[in-house]
Amino acid sequence: LNERNAVNRFMLEFAELEKESVFDEDSGECMVSIKYDEQNENEIIIRLLSFGPVVEVLSPYDFRMKIKERVDRQLALMKE
Structure with a gap:
């Protein structure tokens, strides 16, 4: 679902970048x-993370792992 108007917010946030998109109406x-x-890349990661759980990075794998490492570090800081 287009939770918190995420699609429009995403498109605006990354308006300056070349992109291709496919929207599934169903x-x-x-x-x-x-x-x-x-x-x-670091700026892009920070900007993507600002969307929280409404955005999922699927690929490339190494970029996805960089996102995961950032999230894991934040979780570890919160547990301290």
Whole structure:
């Protein structure tokens, strides 16, 4: 579902980037591929994380793992 207007917010947040998107009317899910300069990767990660659980990074695998590491570090800090 388009929880918290996530699709529109996502498109606005990443408006300056080249992207391809496919919206599934039945499920309300939107798959988006974005292209970005590798030197901006940390910024992209931070911006993606700002969406919380309404955005899931599917690929590439190494980028997904970087997101997971950030989330894991935050969880560990909260447990301390």
